[in-house]
Amino acid sequence: MIDIHSHILPEMDDGPETIEEAIEIARLAAADGTKTIFATPHMAETNEFATATCVSESVRELQKAIDAQGITLNVAPGVEVYPSDDVLRAVDAGLPVKLASSNYLLLDCPLNIIPMGFEQLVFSLQTRGITPILAHPERSVVIQEKPQILEPLVSRGMLVQCNASSILGIHGRQAEETMMLFLQHKWVHFVASDAHSAGRRRPRLSEAVDTLLNLVGSEMTQELAWHNGQRILNGEKVPSQPLAYSPKTRRNWLHKLIASRRGKYSENKLESNVCS
Numbered sequence: 001m002i003d004i005h006s007h008i009l010p011e012m013d014d015g016p017e018t019i020e021e022a023i024e025i026a027r028l029a030a031a032d033g034t035k036t037i038f039a040t041p042h043m044a045e046t047n048e049f050a051t052a053t054c055v056s057e058s059v060r061e062l063q064k065a066i067d068a069q070g071i072t073l074n075v076a077p078g079v080e081v082y083p084s085d086d087v088l089r090a091v092d093a094g095l096p097v098k099l100a101s102s103n104y105l106l107l108d109c110p111l112n113i114i115p116m117g118f119e120q121l122v123f124s125l126q127t128r129g130i131t132p133i134l135a136h137p138e139r140s141v142v143i144q145e146k147p148q149i150l151e152p153l154v155s156r157g158m159l160v161q162c163n164a165s166s167i168l169g170i171h172g173r174q175a176e177e178t179m180m181l182f183l184q185h186k187w188v189h190f191v192a193s194d195a196h197s198a199g200r201r202r203p204r205l206s207e208a209v210d211t212l213l214n215l216v217g218s219e220m221t222q223e224l225a226w227h228n229g230q231r232i233l234n235g236e237k238v239p240s241q242p243l244a245y246s247p248k249t250r251r252n253w254l255h256k257l258i259a260s261r262r263g264k265y266s267e268n269k270l271e272s273n274v275c276s
Ligand SMILES: [Fe+2]
Pocket: 005, 006, 007, 080, 135, 194
């Protein structure tokens, strides 16, 4: 799997505080089946964007430490940028805020507001040849209440990354259902961990992949967890064919979710019977 969103670099943001913790996250990600993980520390303001040049150096140091431990995991540089005009200033100044050497940029989605001028920012990035990837919009309470506000953005080429933890219900029912809705509308292009630690917010993609296989099938799951991430690494275009918003699909999807959960629960029951 390729994980395009994580906070694995030590001493950069609210991720790990030490290199040892970062190695532990890497160990968990590799054991979970991740081959490449993008290190995407939060950056919000001009003075933080100036430190984007440090990300590659920090990635190199972490990669060396991971290799020394015999952990098979590639780390790629990136940034999770907070949407503001400072992003455009950073891009225009040539600061390395995109994902590796691609023209994709991971845009943070605030949980409680849609920042002023957000739509304009997306279009301004696109006119500079950059494709924004909106991180975890399913967690935004504003978007949970009115998911159709994403429609004009995805229909004009913005991509969407949802968190593995959302489909597992870790951020609550609203986030889970909103991700379901996005999946049904083909508004999701990546599933990523947004890992922050080796504890509660650890990288756990494989569990989400199992759930996605059940819900959307093998082809779409592979696009979300493997192929589209690989396209970023290769500098290729990520395909996108979003459907028009339809509130009816929400009901249909919920039925599928309930059926899927029943399957999961009966499997768990089966496993516990086998163990006992
Ligand atoms: Fe994040």
